[in-house]
Amino acid sequence: MLASAPNQDSPYARVHFKQVDVFSAVPYLGNALAVVLDATHLDTETMQRIAQWTNLSETTFVLPPTTAGADYRVRIFTSTTELPFAGHPTLGTAHAWLEAGGVPAAGDVVVQECEAGLIEVRIEDPDAAAPRLALKAPQFYRTGPLEDDVLEWAVTGLGLRMDDVVGHQWLANGPQWAGLLLRDAETVLRIEPDFASLEGLEVGVIGPHLETPSGNIHTGRDPRHEAARPSGTRAELEPLPDTGAISMGAFASAISHVPADYEVRAFCPGEALPEDPVTGSLNAGFARWLVTENLAAPSFTVRQGTRVGRAGYVQVHQDEAGLWIAGDCLTCIDGSVLVP
Numbered sequence: 150m151l152a153s154a155p156n157q158d159s160p161y162a163r164v165h166f167k168q169v170d171v172f173s174a175v176p177y178l179g180n181a182l183a184v185v186l187d188a189t190h191l192d193t194e195t196m197q198r199i200a201q202w203t204n205l206s207e208t209t210f211v212l213p214p215t216t217a218g219a220d221y222r223v224r225i226f227t228s229t230t231e232l233p234f235a236g237h238p239t240l241g242t243a244h245a246w247l248e249a250g251g252v253p254a255a256g257d258v259v260v261q262e263c264e265a266g267l268i269e270v271r272i273e274d275p276d277a278a279a280p281r282l283a284l285k286a287p288q289f290y291r292t293g294p295l296e297d298d299v300l301e302w303a304v305t306g307l308g309l310r311m312d313d314v315v316g317h318q319w320l321a322n323g324p325q326w327a328g329l330l331l332r333d334a335e336t337v338l339r340i341e342p343d344f345a346s347l348e349g350l351e352v353g354v355i356g357p358h359l360e361t362p363s364g365n366i367h368t369g370r371d372p373r374h375e376a377a378r379p380s381g382t383r384a385e386l387e388p389l390p391d392t393g394a395i396s397m398g399a400f401a402s403a404i405s406h407v408p409a410d411y412e413v414r415a416f417c418p419g420e421a422l423p424e425d426p427v428t429g430s431l432n433a434g435f436a437r438w439l440v441t442e443n444l445a446a447p448s449f450t451v452r453q454g455t456r457v458g459r460a461g462y463v464q465v466h467q468d469e470a471g472l473w474i475a476g477d478c479l480t481c482i483d484g485s486v487l488v489p
Contacts, residue, residue, distance in 0.1 A: 161487045161489060162190075164187050165249065165484075166482075166484055166485050167480050169184060169481065170478065170479045170480075171477075172461040172477065172478075173427070173461055174279075175460070175479075178459050179477070179478075180428070181481070182206075182207055182209065183203040183207075183209070184241060185208070185488075186246070189212060191210060193231070199226075200227065206421065207227055207237070209225050209242045210223065215262065219260050220254060222261075224263070232323050232324060234268065234322060236428060236430040237427060237428065237476075238429075239429060240282045240283075243259045244282060246259070247259065247272070258270065258272070265322075266287070269285040270282050271283045271285070279477065279478075281476065281478075283464075283475035284429065284433070284473065285470070286436055286471065288322070290322065291321035294317055299327055300314070304329075305343075305346065307354070307416070309329075313331050320353065320434025321434075322430055324430050327350055329355070333356045336356050337355065337412045342416050344419075345418075348418045349419075353431040353435065354413065354414050354416075355435050357411050358404060358409060358452075408452050410446075410450045411445075411452070412452055413431065413451050422457075424456065427461030429476070435451075436474060445465075448466040450463065463475070
């Protein structure tokens, strides 16, 4: 609720504010989200100014719902623009709203209204001290293979070769991702993007962690609890062999499952964070593409953020109700923010 101004002469008031770490069970290893919990009195310009100031990948503003069946409405801003939908803001906002005392009308499912429509967020294991949340992956508003010039733009800007790419697809579910399926996780991790040449294109890449012919080269680590590597270094990577071109059908039997089934990276030139640490919308897009076309199992795990010193962990699973993107959330900052 909007609080009183600090004193009678101040033009500012204080609003409840949280900063949530999304897709990590360990503080500061996921993707940070700023959440303003009562934005009723804020206009669009002020919201964008606050989002630019927080300098995070996204900042969200919670409002009363305007659609029947929704528990609340959310507006999602990057440092430069408003988004109709984004994944880690959806989970982080639901977490903050629940923690602040929100009670879903549908029991264990939060219904969030955003510009893209109504998004369901399922509370998994609601009796747990910190229940994991899972968002229902939205449908695409644009899909299909990338155009030849867009594919060349993405491949060149990422410093890849065409034979590194196994498949490609538009993954537009809020953001408009150019998605590339690469032959393995090592190819994903060695990318050194040229952000200047990628300006105007948001690119996501995914590749499987593969076993060697002699067996799984990885040890049994749980990336949800592992320490981050120093940002921008590769000192702790366990190198994977050159596997050559991998056929689609080979993925399922070759995936090692440790540290995760797949490695993902997301590149957003021009934003405050040009490489997003952990990206819900992109993972939702990859899941819908790969699972629908039988290029991935109905359930799989993703590690993201490795090259930027994070240890994000995303779980994908499909059931009769839909395709779900799940992750842990932790509140790292809880207080107030000044607003005009």
